[in-house]
Amino acid sequence: MLKIQGLCKSYPTPQGPLAVLRGVDFELERGRSLALMGESGSGKSTLLHLVAGLDRFDSGSIQIGGHSLAGLDERQLAAWRRTGIGLVFQQFNLIPSLPVADNLAFQARLANRHDPHWQAELVRRLGLGQLLQRYPEQLSCGQQQRVALGRALAAKPPLLLADEPTGSLDENAGDEVLDLLLQLLADTTTSLLMVTHSPRLSARLERCLILHGGRLLEPGEA
Template identity: 65%
Template sequence: MLDVQDLKKSYSGPQGQLPVLDGVSLRLEAGSSLALMGESGSGKSTLLHLVAGLDQADSGAIWVAGQSLAGLDEAGRAAFRRDRVAVIFQQFNLIPSLRVVDNLAFQARLAGAVDSTWLDWLTERLGLQALLHRYPEQLSGGQQQRVAVGRALAVRPPLVLADEPTGNLDEESADQVMALLLELVQQAGSSLLMVTHSNALAARLDRQLILKAGRVHGSAV
């Protein structure tokens, strides 16, 4: 599902080029999950952004569901993000002017892949039926992140990327969102790559890797 080969990425700074990723390679099989851990600044979010096509690597290769990201222009990367991956952010990133019902269906509509039966099931399983006509500002943090999870999975993407998806939630809400995310990823048949600082959350995924000094190291838990 995901094949990352010898990925390198640097950014320009006052002291010159700052290497963030220095030859990262990893694989994620279809239907499996992988937790990516490491200290702040270790390159976790950078790697996620590269896999999502939000940024471009200096060198190396990324393949997602059989598609190479190499050589894609901006339109090609946008189509890739629409059809092949879904990203769940720490900050929810819901559209404030849209009601819950429209936020849930947003990516599916962009992809031309609205499945009303699947959306109805997601809405029920996420406990959002009574909230469909509210706006994001009228929801708690946990409710907003459940909407973000539903939006990501509405298209049943081959790959779900999650960047600290419970980082802004209290412990109880975080546990609820994480349990739902793992269940629904499995139901959708998606693979999951998740960045987290939590050993407890990482242990709930199939595999764990650590990024340190721009390189991948072994299991964290």
């Protein structure tokens, strides 16, 4: 599903280029889950943003479903984000002017994949049935994160990218959200790449890699 080879990324600084990724290689198969760990500033979010087409890499390759992101212009990358991936962030990023029902459908409508039956199933399994006419500001953090998960999954993306998706929640609420996410993914062919700082949460996924010194390591190698 996702194949990354020799991925390099640096940022300019007054002291010269700062290398964040130094030849990253890994693969994620369809329907599988992978946790990405590493100390603060190690480049975890940078890697996720490159896969999402939100930033440009210096060299290497990113292939998703056999298609390369290299050479795509901004319009093509925007189309790719609408149809090829789902994004879940720590900050939720719900649209404050839309009620829950419309927030849930937003991404799927952009991708021309709105499926009322699948959305109804997401509403049921995420426990959102009594919240559909509420606005994001009227929800708890845990409820907002469940809406964000539902929005990301409503379009049935091939790949779900999650950046610290439980970071704004307490431990119990975070566990509940991850339980729901893994249960929903088990019924789809969506692959999951999740950035987390928590060894406890990373252990719930099928595989874990650690970003250290710009390279990926297996647990125990760092």
